[in-house]
Amino acid sequence: MTTTTSLYDQFTALYNERKGLNGNDWLQNLRREAFEAFKAKGFPTTKHEEWRFTNVAPFLKEDYSLAPAAASLHEHKNAGTIPGLDAYEIVLKNGLLNEDINIPGIKITPFRSAVKEPAIRQYLGKHIEVQKNGFAALNTALFENGIVIEAAQNAATDKPIHITHVYNAQEPFFVQPRILIIANRSSRIEIIESIFIKGGQPLFVNTVTECYVAENARVDQYHLQTTPDNAHLVNFTQVEQKADSLYNNFIYTLPGATLVRNNLHLNLDGSNTESHLYGLYLTGGSQLVDNHTLVNHMKPHCLSNELYKGVLMDQSRAVFNGKIFVQQDAQKTNAFQQNNNMLLSDKAVVDSKPQLEIFADDVKCSHGSTVGSFNNEALFYLKARGIGETAARNLLVNAFAFDVTNKIQIPAVREYVEKLIAHKMAETYD
Amino acid sequence: MQRNKIPFADLYIKEKKHRKEDMLSIKNLQAKVEDKQILKGIDLQVNAGEIHAIMGPNGSGKSSLASVLAGRESYEVTGGQVTFDGKDLLELSPEDRAREGLFLAFQYPIEIPGVSNINFLRTALNEIRAYRNEPPLEAKEFLRLTREKQKLVEFDAKLANRSLNEGFSGGEKKRNEIFQLAMLEPKLAILDETDSGLDIDALRVVSNGVNKLRSNKNAFIVITHYQRLLDYIVPDFVHVLYDGRIVKSGTKELALELEERGYDWIKEPVTSESV
Numbered sequence: 295m296t297t298t299t300s301l302y303d304q305f306t307a308l309y310n311e312r313k314g315l316n317g318n319d320w321l322q323n324l325r326r327e328a329f330e331a332f333k334a335k336g337f338p339t340t341k342h343e344e345w346r347f348t349n350v351a352p353f354l355k356e357d358y359s360l361a362p363a364a365a366s367l368h369e370h371k372n373a374g375t376i377p378g379l380d381a382y383e384i385v386l387k388n389g390l391l392n393e394d395i396n397i398p399g400i401k402i403t404p405f406r407s408a409v410k411e412p413a414i415r416q417y418l419g420k421h422i423e424v425q426k427n428g429f430a431a432l433n434t435a436l437f438e439n440g441i442v443i444e445a446a447q448n449a450a451t452d453k454p455i456h457i458t459h460v461y462n463a464q465e466p467f468f469v470q471p472r473i474l475i476i477a478n479r480s481s482r483i484e485i486i487e488s489i490f491i492k493g494g495q496p497l498f499v500n501t502v503t504e505c506y507v508a509e510n511a512r513v514d515q516y517h518l519q520t521t522p523d524n525a526h527l528v529n530f531t532q533v534e535q536k537a538d539s540l541y542n543n544f545i546y547t548l549p550g551a552t553l554v555r556n557n558l559h560l561n562l563d564g565s566n567t568e569s570h571l572y573g574l575y576l577t578g579g580s581q582l583v584d585n586h587t588l589v590n591h592m593k594p595h596c597l598s599n600e601l602y603k604g605v606l607m608d609q610s611r612a613v614f615n616g617k618i619f620v621q622q623d624a625q626k627t628n629a630f631q632q633n634n635n636m637l638l639s640d641k642a643v644v645d646s647k648p649q650l651e652i653f654a655d656d657v658k659c660s661h662g663s664t665v666g667s668f669n670n671e672a673l674f675y676l677k678a679r680g681i682g683e684t685a686a687r688n689l690l691v692n693a694f695a696f697d698v699t700n701k702i703q704i705p706a707v708r709e710y711v712e713k714l715i716a717h718k719m720a721e722t723y724d
Numbered sequence: 725m726q727r728n729k730i731p732f733a734d735l736y737i738k739e740k741k742h743r744k745e746d747m748l749s750i751k752n753l754q755a756k757v758e759d760k761q762i763l764k765g766i767d768l769q770v771n772a773g774e775i776h777a778i779m780g781p782n783g784s785g786k787s788s789l790a791s792v793l794a795g796r797e798s799y800e801v802t803g804g805q806v807t808f809d810g811k812d813l814l815e816l817s818p819e820d821r822a823r824e825g826l827f828l829a830f831q832y833p834i835e836i837p838g839v840s841n842i843n844f845l846r847t848a849l850n851e852i853r854a855y856r857n858e859p860p861l862e863a864k865e866f867l868r869l870t871r872e873k874q875k876l877v878e879f880d881a882k883l884a885n886r887s888l889n890e891g892f893s894g895g896e897k898k899r900n901e902i903f904q905l906a907m908l909e910p911k912l913a914i915l916d917e918t919d920s921g922l923d924i925d926a927l928r929v930v931s932n933g934v935n936k937l938r939s940n941k942n943a944f945i946v947i948t949h950y951q952r953l954l955d956y957i958v959p960d961f962v963h964v965l966y967d968g969r970i971v972k973s974g975t976k977e978l979a980l981e982l983e984e985r986g987y988d989w990i991k992e993p994v995t996s997e998s999v
Contacts, residue, residue, distance in 0.1 A: 670797075675834045678794050679848040679904065680822035680855070689847065693838030693887075700838075 328434035331424040358468035379706035381456035389439030399449025430530040440472035445481035454484035463493035477511040526553040537564030549578030573602035577610035584613035591624035606642035631661040753804035764968035773940035780965035794828040823855035825911035829901040873906040877933035895926035919953040931956030951983035
């Protein structure tokens with residue numbers, strides 16, 4: 295028996311121990327169904343088409359604790375702050391919210407109390423295909439902590455909400471946070487999520503985020519993935535968009551976490567929606583960063599636009615898999631997808647797989663993928679003006695990333711991301 | 725070598741004198757690209773305060789000479805020496821050549837989306853200053869300098885704030901080269917077919933810029949296919965490059981003669997005349 299199955303056994307034991315403890319039937323059913331799905335297939339292997347290039351087995355071998363000791367994280371109040379960012383700060387310590395947060399028009403509830411409210415039933419786990427997504431199934435079956443963010447009808451925050459996930463990995467542990475975002479009709483919220491890890495032991499974070507964007511609402515979600523290298527992140531984000539809504543997702547991954555797998559699924563279930571997905575991965579060391587996106591056009595007159603860019607260094611690997619479905623009803627769809635990669639090392643590898651499946655006949659769709667290295671002409675031009683190797687490469691990487699970084703609409707976040715890139719480039723070429 | 729025998733003080737004087745007289749000294753320069761010999765023995769002497777025009781038919785090696793001097797990696801120097809301000813130019817990296825005061829105005833300036841013109845210039849200027857052990861320019865001072873030079877070379881401030889050459893017209897790109905030249909104040913500027921693709925107004929603007937920037941401390945090598953540019957930037961010397969060698973040198977009248985007679989007569993075996 296391998297240690298992977300032992301983690302599987304651990305989860306089975308945990309599930310059996312907990313079942314029956316959850317009061318309401320619907321939640322028990324949701325969890326049971328999810329757990330059955332996980333149990334049937336276990337953790338995904340490279341035999342699954344969606345995991346062909348990403349072998350998670352090595353990252354599941356640690357002797358993870360599933361219930362971490364109560365962490366002393368109070369001294370890290372300011373951990374993970376973004377310089378100059380004016381935001382409502384929420385700190386989740388090992389997934390737990392320990393304080394009351396007051397934001398006008400927005401209700402923040404820890405899951406433990408949220409699950410007692412009947413209203414949550416129409417949202418939680420409603421659209422996640424647990425049969426096809428083992429990690430999301432596992433999270434659904436066993437998550438305990440996390441928060442529900444609900445924006446009231448017409449509510450608009452005056453500044454973004456910044457969630458810092460703080461983890462204290464004093465021992466190897468496996469954590470499964472859950473975030474549910476409900477943006478009611480005509481509301482507007484911006485959410486920035488960053489992660490701060492201390493403790494030095496391996497940490498596996500299996501997150502599920504669900505985001506409901508009601509009619510005419512707007513949600514902007516930013517993810518900043520900067521972690522130490524013994525962190526492993528698996529994210530599953532499910533977005534449901536109703537008519538006339540706007541959803542923007544920005545995801546920036548920097549060298550660190552040896553495994554990052556981001557799944558981002560959008561259902562455009564209303565006409566006249568707009569969605570923008572921007573991703574940047576700057577990878578280093580022996581990192582593996584895998585972005586899987588799925589945009590499902592279900593109704594007519596929707597626009598989706600996706601741009602992911604990658605800069606790969608050392609022996610790092612990246613995977614981009616972007617799927618666009620245009621259903622038969624989704625006439626007049628505009629769907630665009632682009633993935634560009636820059637390999638800065640002979641040993642770096644990228645697997646890029648854009649996919650389009652169109653069942654409607656009056657649509658405008660495009661997809662493209664490129665892999666290249668430094669433009670030597672540009673490098674020479676910069677050097678011929680007295681700019682040295684490091685500064686020249688830094689300028690060119692920033693220029694390559696520019697299409698994605700300049701889309702960040704919060705100046706402090708943009709500066710922060712640009713600085714992280716510059717810092718990394720200086721480290722590499724000095 | 726023999727220099728070792730000269731006492732230090734004398735050497736110093738000799739060096740000083742040497743610097744003032746010849747800024748760039750090219751001796752029997754030979755270079756190839758892949759397996760093709762492009763430069764077959766170039767000799768050229770450029771002193772401070774001079775403007776040299778290099779003319780010649782297509783494929784004669786004009787742009788190759790510019791590339792070799794700027795340090796483009798695809799060229800391999802197979803023989804000869806180049807001394808720039810007393811230093812062995814061929815030993816220096818492209819960025820150090822620029823920092824020593826060599827400037828190449830590109831025939832085809834590259835577009836770099838995402839790098840702002842201004843950020844690029846600030847980086848270049850400060851890297852050059854750092855090389856000379858000078859502190860970075862204050863933001864205010866940089867701005868003042870930018871404004872002054874924009875005015876001098878009639879470069880639109882809107883262009884200066886855009887991404888480097890992105891979406892610029894051919895003429896705007898060439899004007900940007902001259903703007904960079906004005907900002908970086910090199911000792912020696914090589915203009916590689918800066919006139920190609922310019923309409924008459926742009927040509928006038930570019931030439932005016934060069935004429936305002938010329939002094940007795942700097943020098944220019946103007947590479948051109950046509951005599952037209954030399955009506956505006958009047959050279960002290962004109963050299964004709966053919967098949968990787970300078971086959972004829974003269975004064976500005978030579979350019980007029982070339983305009984009239986074309987290049988064919990030059991292609992006959994001619995012995996190179998020294999200036």
